[in-house]
Amino acid sequence: MFKKVLAATARPLECDESVLSASLIAQFNNAKLLILHVLESNTSIYRNYVKHYRTGKEIVGDVFYQDEVKAELAKNCRSDLPPSLKYEIRIASGVPWMQTLKWAREESVDLIVLGAHTGRACRHGTADARVAVGSTADGVIKHERCPVMIASKPIPKSKVIFDKIMVSIDFSPSCTSAFQFALDLAQKRGSKLYLFHMLPVPPQPEYTQTRYETDIRKIKQRLQEEFGNQISETIKTEIGSWGGVFPDIEILKFARRNDIDLIVMGSHTKIKGKLQEARWYVGSAVERVSAKSVCPVVVITDPKVLKQWEGQ
Numbered sequence: 334m335f336k337k338v339l340a341a342t343a344r345p346l347e348c349d350e351s352v353l354s355a356s357l358i359a360q361f362n363n364a365k366l367l368i369l370h371v372l373e374s375n376t377s378i379y380r381n382y383v384k385h386y387r388t389g390k391e392i393v394g395d396v397f398y399q400d401e402v403k404a405e406l407a408k409n410c411r412s413d414l415p416p417s418l419k420y421e422i423r424i425a426s427g428v429p430w431m432q433t434l435k436w437a438r439e440e441s442v443d444l445i446v447l448g449a450h451t452g453r454a455c456r457h458g459t460a461d462a463r464v465a466v467g468s469t470a471d472g473v474i475k476h477e478r479c480p481v482m483i484a485s486k487p488i489p490k491s492k493v494i495f496d497k498i499m500v501s502i503d504f505s506p507s508c509t510s511a512f513q514f515a516l517d518l519a520q521k522r523g524s525k526l527y528l529f530h531m532l533p534v535p536p537q538p539e540y541t542q543t544r545y546e547t548d549i550r551k552i553k554q555r556l557q558e559e560f561g562n563q564i565s566e567t568i569k570t571e572i573g574s575w576g577g578v579f580p581d582i583e584i585l586k587f588a589r590r591n592d593i594d595l596i597v598m599g600s601h602t603k604i605k606g607k608l609q610e611a612r613w614y615v616g617s618a619v620e621r622v623s624a625k626s627v628c629p630v631v632v633i634t635d636p637k638v639l640k641q642w643e644g645q
Contacts, residue, residue, distance in 0.1 A: 334362060334443070334517070334518060334521050335358060335359070335362045335364045335443040335444050336362070336364050336365070336443055337364060337365050337367060337440055337441065337442040337443055337444075338355045338358055338359045338362075338364050338365070338366050338367070338442065338443065338444045338445075338446060339355070339366075339367040339368075339369060339433070339436060339437050339440070339442045339444070339445045339446070340352045340354070340355035340356070340366065340367070340368050340369070340445075340446045340447075341369045341370075341371070341429065341433045341445070341446075341447050341448075341469065341473075342368060342369070342370050342406070342448075343370070343373075343429075343448060343469070345370050345386050345402050345405050345406045345409075346386060346387075346405065346409065347409055347413075348409050348410060348413040348414065349448055350448050350484045350485065350486055350487045351446045351447050351448045351484055352368055352410070352413075352414075352446075353413065353487040353488070354446055354482070354484040354487050354488040354629060355368075355444075355446035355482075355484075356413075356414050356415075356418060356420070357487075357488050357490060357493045358444065358446070358482075358488070358493060359418060359419075359420070360415065360417075360418055361493050361494070364419075364443070365419045365420065365421070366414075366418060366419065366420035366421075367420070367421050367423070367436065367440060367442065368406065368410065368420055368421065368422045368423070369422075369423050369424075369425065369432065369433060369436055370402065370403075370406055370422075370423075370424050370425075371424075371425050371426070371427060371428075371429040371432045371433070372394045372398075372399070372402065372424065372425070372426050373386075374394075374426070375391065380394075380426050380427050380428070381393055381394050381395075381426055382394070383398070383426065385398075386402055386405065394426050399424040399425075399426075400424075402424050403422055403423075403424045406422055406424070407422055410422065423436060428472075429468075429469040429472075430468070430469045430470075430471070430472025430473045430476070431472070433445065433447075433469065433473050434472075434473060434476055434477055437477065437479065442479060443479060443480070444479065444480050444481075444482060444631075445473060445477060445479060445480070445481045445482065446482045446484055446629075447469060447470045447473060447481065447482070447483055447484070448467075448470070448483070448484060448485070449466045449467065449470060449483050449484075449485040449623060449624045466483060466620050466623050466624045470483055470623065471620070474600055474619070474632050474634060475600075475634070477634065478634065480514060480631050480632070480633055481631065481632045481633075481634075482629050482630065482631045482632075483623035483624075483626075483629065483630045483631075483632065484629045485623075485624065485625070485626060485627070485629075486627065488628075488629055492594045492628070494522055494524075494594075495518065495522055495524055495594045495595040496522070496524050496525065496594055497524060497525050497527065497591060497592060497593050497594045497595070498515050498518060498519050498522075498524045498525070498526055498527065498593070498594065498595045498597060499515075499526075499527040499528075499529060499584075499587065499588055499591070499593040499595070499596050499597065500512050500515045500526070500527070500528050500529070500560075500597045500598075501529055501530075501580075501584050501596065501597070501598045501599075501618070501622070502528055502529065502530045502556060502560065503530065503580070503599070503618075504530075504555075504559075505599055506599075507599030507600055507633060507634060508598070508599035509599070510599055510633045510634075511597045511598055511599035511631075511632075511633040512528075512560055512563075512597075512599075514597060514631065514633050515595075515597040516563065516564060516568075518595075518597075519568050520565065520568065523568075524568075524594075525568070525569040525570070525571070526564060526568055526569070526570050526571075527570075527571045527572075527573065527587070527591055527593065528556050528560055528561065528570070528571070528572045528573070529572075529573045529574065529583075529584065529587045530552055530556060530573075530574045531574070531575070531576070531577045531580045531583040531584065532545075532548055532549060532552055532574055532575065532576045532577070533576070533577070533578070534576035534577060534578065545576060548576075549574055549575065549576070552574045553572055553574050556572050556574065557572060571591070573587055573591075580618040581617070581618045581621035581622045581625070584596065584598075584618065584622050585622060585625060585626060588626065588627075588628065589627075593628055594628055595628060595629055595630075595631060596622060596626055596628060596629070596630045596631070597630075597631045597632075597633065598618070598619050598622060598623075598630060598631070598632055598633070599632075599633050599634070600616055600619045600632045600633065600634045619632055
């Protein structure tokens with residue numbers, strides 16, 4: 334299913350969760366692995382001024398320094414990755430999410446794998462699983478059309494087959510694309526497919542138990558009619574729905590209860606604020622699930638609602 338997998342790593346001194354996860358996926362699919370590290374800069378204006386990966390001292394990230402970083406990363410890859418794996422390493426300067434998209438599009442990759450947080454946040458101990466993903470993951474998700482996987486931890490070898498795949502359904506256009514991706518993967522892997530929708534519950538006592546049970550039955554019926562009927566009888570399927578207030582909490586709860594190996598979500602970018610102050614963003618449920626999930630999360634973005642990256 335995947336022929337080229339790109340892993341963007343923030344830490345050249347080690348093979349982090351994105352590289353280790355992507356390498357397992359590449360091995361399983363006999364795919365080529367592309368490993369990218371974008372040099373860290375303290376300024377958004379002069380991106381050539383970077384922090385040395387060992388000393389933290391600000392230096393010019395010229396071609397000689399890039400070669401040094403590449404050699405360090407290659408050494409770590411040789412010790413952590415299997416010799417049979419086909420991979421290529423690239424070091425770049427610039428905005429991390431832009432450089433990730435640039436190489437992904439040059440190579441027509443099938444999957445991008447990212448860590449939930451930046452190298453700076455991890456190194457300084459400021460990465461917090463309770464908050465949203467970092468700016469690199471946020472930028473890539475908002476602008477990329479191919480599947481983007483967020484791995485907060487390395488995928489265990491026993492889980493890379495993705496025996497249990499969950500799709501979070503909110504009935505948006507992008508969740509249709511997410512469902513199709515999950516369905517295709519489940520068909521190829523022989524996985525069990527789980528469909529889940531959180532029913533927003535208004536405050537009590539206005540919302541009665543009888544009404545709640547009626548709404549849950551309607552939701553499950555809709556899930557079956559719009560999605561379940563597309564699933565082959567050869568694929569084991571489970572449809573779940575219950576009420577809640579925060580979608581990310583209920584999605585993660587469902588994933589834990591069913592020991593899910595992979596969560597698939599659609600990201601429908603929206604506009605916040607007044608028109609003149611509008612900005613594009615991923616969506617709080619996608620951000621929080623991606624940042625807090627124990628298993629990897631694949632995000633599928635609907636191209637129709639994307640802000641065009643070309644020309645920026």
